Amino acid sequence: MRGHAEGNEDAAASFVGRNAELAALRAALTRRRLVTVTGPGGVGKTRLARRALAADAGPATAFPDGIHWADLSPLPGDRLLVDTVADALDLDDHTPRTLAEAVRAWIGPRRLLLVLDSCEHLVAPVRVLVRDLLDAAPHLVVLLTSREPLALEAEHVLELGPAGADDALALFTARADAARPGPAPAWTPGRLAAARAVCARLEGIPLALELAAAQLTDHTVEELADRLARRIGPLSGGPPAAAGPWYGAPGHRPPRHRALRTAIGWSHEWCTPRERLLWLRLSVFGGTFDAEAARAVCCAPPLDGAEVAPLLASLVAKSVVRRTPDGAGHRMLDTIREYGAMWCDGVGEGDALRTRHAAHFLELVRAAEADWPGPGQRAAYRKVAAAYGDICAALDHLLATDPDAALELAGRVGFFWACCGCLHVARSYLERALSAARPAEADAPGRMRALWALGVTLLLQGEHEEAHRIAVACEALAARPGAGPEPALDAAYLLGVSHLLAGRPLAARMVADTALEALTGTPFDSGPRLRCHLVRVFALTGSGLFADAREEAERLRAGCAARQEYWTRAYADYQLALIRLFEGRPADSAEHARAMLESKRELGDSFGTALGFDLLAAARAANGDGAGGAHAYGAGHAFWQAVGHPQRGTPELRCVREEFERTARAALGAQAYEAAFAEGVRYGRELRGRPHPR
Numbered sequence: 099m100r101g102h103a104e105g106n107e108d109a110a111a112s113f114v115g116r117n118a119e120l121a122a123l124r125a126a127l128t129r130r131r132l133v134t135v136t137g138p139g140g141v142g143k144t145r146l147a148r149r150a151l152a153a154d155a156g157p158a159t160a161f162p163d164g165i166h167w168a169d170l171s172p173l174p175g176d177r178l179l180v181d182t183v184a185d186a187l188d189l190d191d192h193t194p195r196t197l198a199e200a201v202r203a204w205i206g207p208r209r210l211l212l213v214l215d216s217c218e219h220l221v222a223p224v225r226v227l228v229r230d231l232l233d234a235a236p237h238l239v240v241l242l243t244s245r246e247p248l249a250l251e252a253e254h255v256l257e258l259g260p261a262g263a264d265d266a267l268a269l270f271t272a273r274a275d276a277a278r279p280g281p282a283p284a285w286t287p288g289r290l291a292a293a294r295a296v297c298a299r300l301e302g303i304p305l306a307l308e309l310a311a312a313q314l315t316d317h318t319v320e321e322l323a324d325r326l327a328r329r330i331g332p333l334s335g336g337p338p339a340a341a342g343p344w345y346g347a348p349g350h351r352p353p354r355h356r357a358l359r360t361a362i363g364w365s366h367e368w369c370t371p372r373e374r375l376l377w378l379r380l381s382v383f384g385g386t387f388d389a390e391a392a393r394a395v396c397c398a399p400p401l402d403g404a405e406v407a408p409l410l411a412s413l414v415a416k417s418v419v420r421r422t423p424d425g426a427g428h429r430m431l432d433t434i435r436e437y438g439a440m441w442c443d444g445v446g447e448g449d450a451l452r453t454r455h456a457a458h459f460l461e462l463v464r465a466a467e468a469d470w471p472g473p474g475q476r477a478a479y480r481k482v483a484a485a486y487g488d489i490c491a492a493l494d495h496l497l498a499t500d501p502d503a504a505l506e507l508a509g510r511v512g513f514f515w516a517c518c519g520c521l522h523v524a525r526s527y528l529e530r531a532l533s534a535a536r537p538a539e540a541d542a543p544g545r546m547r548a549l550w551a552l553g554v555t556l557l558l559q560g561e562h563e564e565a566h567r568i569a570v571a572c573e574a575l576a577a578r579p580g581a582g583p584e585p586a587l588d589a590a591y592l593l594g595v596s597h598l599l600a601g602r603p604l605a606a607r608m609v610a611d612t613a614l615e616a617l618t619g620t621p622f623d624s625g626p627r628l629r630c631h632l633v634r635v636f637a638l639t640g641s642g643l644f645a646d647a648r649e650e651a652e653r654l655r656a657g658c659a660a661r662q663e664y665w666t667r668a669y670a671d672y673q674l675a676l677i678r679l680f681e682g683r684p685a686d687s688a689e690h691a692r693a694m695l696e697s698k699r700e701l702g703d704s705f706g707t708a709l710g711f712d713l714l715a716a717a718r719a720a721n722g723d724g725a726g727g728a729h730a731y732g733a734g735h736a737f738w739q740a741v742g743h744p745q746r747g748t749p750e751l752r753c754v755r756e757e758f759e760r761t762a763r764a765a766l767g768a769q770a771y772e773a774a775f776a777e778g779v780r781y782g783r784e785l786r787g788r789p790h791p792r
Contacts, residue, residue, distance in 0.1 A: 113149045114272065115265030116142070123150045123256055127211070127239060128160060130254040131232055134242040137258035139433040140305030140358040143243035144215055146258060151213070151241075161239070163210040164787060171216035171432035172384035172487045174494075176223035181523050183227070186212070188786055190519025190704040191742035194559045197522040198227070200742050202234040209237040216432055218245035225250060260302030267297050269304055273311035274319065277415075292323040299326040305433065306361030312417035313368055325364075362437045365416055375401060376409045377418055378447065381438030382455045385487040386427040394458040395451070427484075453499065456492035459485060460503060463510045470625040473662040479701050482514045493527050497534055505535040505544045512551025517665065519704050519741070521555050528552040546575040546585050553592045558705065562599055569593040583617045587626035590614075594633035603640030610634040622657055628666050635673050648677045668697035668706055675713045679754055684720035691717055704786070708737035711782070712751065716758035724765035725774045731759060732778020733785065740786060 123146060126133045135143045151165055168186035173179060180197045191200035205212075212231070217224045225248045228240050232252065242248065247255045261269060270293055275282035285293070296319065300306040310322055366374060379396040380387070387395075393406040401409075410428065413419040419428050430438070442448050462485060466478035482489070489511055496504035508531035515524035532548050553568035569592040576585035590613030597606035610633040621631040631654060638647035651673045658667035675690035691714035698706035711734030719727030763771045 113142075113145050114269040115261060116146055116149070119146055119256070119258060120150050123147070126254050126256060127241065130252070131238065132228065132240050132242075132248075132250060132253045133256060134244055134247045134253055135256050135258055136244055136247055138303070138358065139245060140303050140361075140431075141258050141260060142304040143258055145304070147213060147215065147241060147243055151211070161209055161211040163208040163783075165211045165213065167213045167215065169215045170220055170224070173220065174384070174491065176220050177494075178487075178490055178523065179220060179223055179227060181520075183212070183214070184522075188704075188740060189742070190521075190740050192519070192521055192558050192560065192705055193742045194556075194561050195742075198230070200522075202231060204739070204742065205231060205235040205238055207237065208235070211239045211241060213241045213243075215243050217242050217248075221246060221248060224248060261304055261307075262302065263294070263297065266300075266302040266304075266307060267294060270297050270307045270311055273308050274314045277312050277314050277417075279315070289319050292319045295323040296326060299323070300358075300361055303358050303361070305431065306358045308417050309361045309365045312415065313365070315415060316368075326360075358433065359437075362434060365418060366437065366441075369413070369416065369418070372401060372405060373409055373412055373416075374441070376406065377413060378438045378442040378445070379451055380410075380413075380419065380428075380430060381435045381442055382451050383430070383435075383488060384491055386422055386429045386484060387488075388427050391458060391462075392428070394461075395455050398450070398454065449499075452491075452495045455488070456495045456500075456503070456507075459489050459492040460496075460507045460510075463489065463507060463514075466514065467510050467625070470665075471622050471628050471661070471663060475663050475665065476700055479514065479518070482511060483518060483702065486520070490523070490527070493531070497530060501531070501534040502536060502544060505531045505548050507531075509544060509547035509549075509551050512548065513554060516551065516555045516558055518702055521559055525552065525555045525559070528555065543581065543585060546572055546581070547588070549575070550585075550588045550592055553596075557592075557595060557599065562596060565592070566596040566600075569596050584624060584626050587613050587617065587624070587630050591626060591629040591633055594630070594637065598633070598636050598640060601640075603637040606633055607637035607641065610637065621654060622661060622663075628654075628663075632666055632669055635670065639673050639677060644677050644680055647673060651677070664697040664700050668694045668701075668703075668710075671697065672706075672709060672713065675717065676751065676754065679713075679716060679720060684717045688714055688717035688721065704737050704740045708734050708741055709751070710734075711737060712755050715762070716754050719758040719762035719765070722765070724762040725770070727758060727762035728766060728771045728774035729778035729781065731762070732775040732780075733782035734778075735775070736779050736782025736786060 123133070123135065127150070135147055137143050166186040166188075168182050170179070170182060173182060180201060184191065184197055184201050187201065187204060189200060189204050191197060191204075193200060214224060214228070221244065224242070224244075228242075228248060229250060231238055232240065247253055260266070267290075271285060271290075274293070283289070296310055297307060300310060310326075313322060366377065369377065376392075376396055379398075379401075380392060382395060383391070389407055389410060392410055393403050396406055397403045410419065414421060414428070418434055419430055421428055439448075442451060462481060466474075466482050469475060469478040489507070493504055493507055496507060508527045512524045512528050515521070528548055528551055532545065532552070535545065535548075549568055550572050553565045553572065556562075556565040556568065569589065572585070572589040572592055575581065576589040590609050594606040594609045597603070597609065610630045614627070614630055614634070617627070619627055621628050631650070635647050635651045635654065638644075638650065651670045655667055655670035655674065658664070658670060671690040671694035675687045675694065678684070678687035678690060691710055695707060695710040695714065698710055711730050715727045715730035715734060717727075718724075718730055766774065
């Protein structure tokens with residue numbers, strides 16, 4: 099889920115011309131702190147911004163702390179606006195402060211460029227956010243793309259018009275050649291004249307030209323020009339007046355809006371009835387979707403499951419749907435999605451479609467949870483991360499229509515989000531779902547699961563007392579008749595971790611042992627049981643029983659490795675690294691710390707990565723490598739900054755960290771230590787910027 103503009107991946111590849119506009123935008127970004135590229139939908143605002151910021155354009159030197167891109171087009175409202183910006187910044191704040199405060203503090207003195215793409219439907223809240231960020235961060239530069247400006251005093255507006263005649267013709271002919279299978283026919287004077295007519299009729303709007311070019315698989319360019327000349331309307335037989343805000347009232351649309359509307363409506367008209375139906379149903383997806391999701395959500399009479407894949411391929415060929423770069427997913431551009439949504443509401447399918455959409459993502463999260471203890475864990479994390487926006491949309495729909503289902507979905511996805519650092523959004527949805535759901539007596543298992551996930555979230559945010567109270571409440575709910583075995587193990591895990599973080603390892607061990615002894619089985623029978631065994635290992639280490647802790651941790655690690663399970667394996671390596679340090683075996687400790695980092699990277703866990711670097715630093719320092727220790731401490735510091743609070747962990751780690759930080763500093767001297775530390779910080783920031791599962 100992390101911080102890049104999905105759906106615009108082909109922007110650079112399809113970019114033609116615009117040299118004057120590129121130069122103007124690049125110049126504005128060197129002189130102004132707030133730049134907005136405006137223009138009608140489909141004119142190429144996003145493409146211009148991405149091309150201006152492309153690596154070969156050399157903008158990165160002006161922004162040493164990076165260029166961060168937030169795609170706002172999937173957001174139906176402003177509820178997740180700040181979360182999306184934090185995501186773009188790769189900020190995994192683990193504090194109880196508001197996320198807006200965390201974003202302001204994190205940007206602070208940094209010199210970075212924040213791009214907010216597709217802001218037109220959120221102008222008012224974006225205006226407030228941008229003004230606050232610019233006031234709080236003196237070196238921040240913000241670039242927006244929007245159909246209208248923010249109307250702020252400091253704003254520099256660059257209005258983007260249609261492509262010039264030559265650029266429009268070059269784009270149209272290139273797309274037309276790519277659309278045809280096999281060798282493209284020559285552009286004879288007659289074909290070029292027809293192509294120029296198409297470009298003129300569509301007023302140089304790039305998206306309109308691409309949609310028109312996609313029709314050349316079944317039609318000649320002369321036929322396209324003739325049909326446009328006869329002004330065939332896109333809404334013939336369409337739904338009643340359900341136009342979205344960018345379309346405007348009939349007779350009052352800006353000409354360039356009419357050109358794009360004509361092209362989109364024209365593409366719609368030339369789709370088969372079943373392709374049109376799939377188009378409108380696919381508009382329910384806010385982000386990327388795969389063929390399985392399309393089939394699950396869009397398969398309802400008169401469409402059956404076998405039809406979805408070929409119809410989807412046909413929409414791709416018509417440029418209505420675009421493939422992701424890896425070929426595994428699909429996405430609609432926002433203007434095309436808006437058109438489909440308009441038809442969806444017009445024919446009365448909206449509510450049923452959103453219900454099927456929510457049901458699919460609830461089932462996806464159920465399956466991910468079932469896969470958690472075994473080889474499907476990494477794939478489950480990635481599926482949940484990729485579906486972040488759609489899961490939020492499903493939660494919003496269920497909160498309004500089925501609070502009990504919303505409670506289940508929030509409770510099941512909450513642990514995934516907490517592990518990936520999405521604490522603020524997890525807490526918000528969990529608290530809303532708990533407030534909206536029926537009383538506890540009506541749905542004890544669902545309520546207990548959501549409370550448990552909220553407790554885990556609060557622990558990670560440092561609110562230990564409130565988390566402990568929730569753990570006690572979960573224990574009481576789990577003890578009710580008919581609750582089943584899993585809730586008792588979940589409650590024991592939460593209560594045990596609460597004791598560990600408070601420095602009570604003996605209490606943690608008693609809680610875990612009691613739960614495990616009451617419910618016989620093996621560690622890998624379920625996720626809750628596996629987590630309870632992990633609490634036991636932590637408790638043994640915290641009690642100084644290193645031999646027992648090592649034996650159990652090695653057994654857990656071996657089982658995890660055999661099953662390709664990453665989360666528990668990472669924390670087993672964490673404990674083994676700590677134990678080996680206490681036993682005077684720093685080389686072995688470093689090996690386990692590196693293994694922990696590999697596992698945490700697979701899951702995109704900044705908090706766990708920070709812990710792993712601290713352990714690696716201590717192991718290196720203990721082994722006489724002061725420079726390596728300082729470098730690892732610096733890398734960890736970069737991740738702790740993303741987490742948003744000082745270094746944390748169980749009490750025994752704090753002591754180790756402080757001791758070996760002093761060791762490394764003494765071995766190197768202050769100046770050399772600070773230099774190695776600074777290099778480590780740079781490495782950590784670079785590592786955080788690399789793609790990972792979230």
